[in-house]
Amino acid sequence: MDGLQRIPILKVGRVLIVPIQVDMDDQTVMHLQERILSELERTGARGVLIDISLLEMVDSFIGRVLSDIAAMARIMDARTVVVGMQPAVAITLVELGLELRGVDTVLNVDEGIKLLRCEFDFNEEDEGEFSWGELSAFAEQINRS
Amino acid sequence: MAVALGFRLIDQTRLVTVTSELARNVVKYARRGRMIAQPTRGEDGREGLRLIFEDTGPGIPDINAAMRDGFTTGGGLGKGLPGSKRLMDDFRIESSAEHGTRVTVVRWL
Numbered sequence: 001m002d003g004l005q006r007i008p009i010l011k012v013g014r015v016l017i018v019p020i021q022v023d024m025d026d027q028t029v030m031h032l033q034e035r036i037l038s039e040l041e042r043t044g045a046r047g048v049l050i051d052i053s054l055l056e057m058v059d060s061f062i063g064r065v066l067s068d069i070a071a072m073a074r075i076m077d078a079r080t081v082v083v084g085m086q087p088a089v090a091i092t093l094v095e096l097g098l099e100l101r102g103v104d105t106v107l108n109v110d111e112g113i114k115l116l117r118c119e120f121d122f123n124e125e126d127e128g129e130f131s132w133g134e135l136s137a138f139a140e141q142i143n144r145s
Numbered sequence: 146m147a148v149a150l151g152f153r154l155i156d157q158t159r160l161v162t163v164t165s166e167l168a169r170n171v172v173k174y175a176r177r178g179r180m181i182a183q184p185t186r187g188e189d190g191r192e193g194l195r196l197i198f199e200d201t202g203p204g205i206p207d208i209n210a211a212m213r214d215g216f217t218t219g220g221g222l223g224k225g226l227p228g229s230k231r232l233m234d235d236f237r238i239e240s241s242a243e244h245g246t247r248v249t250v251v252r253w254l
Contacts, residue, residue, distance in 0.1 A: 026169075056161065061165075061169065088155045095159070096162065096224050096228035097231070
């Protein structure tokens with residue numbers, strides 16, 4: 001089980017941030033999908049930001065799960081953004097024939113947050129206790145690490 | 146090994162991804178098998194890396210179908226074999242019900 005526990009899911013404001021910093025086996029990937037969905041339900045988050053900048057490989061299995069997560073999250077009224085894909089990974093994905101259907105991808109965490117922010121500002125009047133400043137500060141931390 | 150041979154990053158990524166795709170096939174359809182990685186040299190003298198994945202599983206009944214994008218009998222996306230072929234320079238597949246399946250791929254430097 002220890003391999004399954006390593007990927008944190010952090011809630012900042014109404015966004016779940018998932019920094020994937022280890023290469024994942026299939027079980028870990030499936031487990032992560034379940035955890036993201038139950039966290040969405042538990043917290044009522046509206047966005048999921050998955051940082052894959054440290055992943056050196058995305059094969060067809062991980063690609064499919066990323067698409068599935070985005071589709072399932074959408075049904076739960078949340079938008080998913082995948083950030084930080086390495087160029088070599090992008091080339092490989094296209095050659096494999098994967099298009100990551102339904103997944104928004106952006107270059108870095110800042111852009112990901114901007115995208116989610118546009119989405120929310122457009123759709124919502126009440127931001128409640130939600131703090132974009134907090135989220136941006138957090139993003140900077142991730143970018144630095 | 147790919148790094149030691151001097152493959153650049155994009156080719157390392159291709160090799161790692163193909164290894165993941167083809168090794169998953171072995172585990173999924175045959176439960177066990179083996180993988181061999183060996184440096185190789187082409188007729189024109191160029192260097193490369195050959196990967197062989199072999200198993201004694203049930204074999205692939207229709208290889209032509211299995212090489213088509215989107216064809217799957219295992220509930221996946223059907224990208225593993227055709228995608229791996231696109232990622233490599235050489236791709237050979239042999240399969241029979243008696244001897245199982247062997248996939249041999251080469252990427253040249």
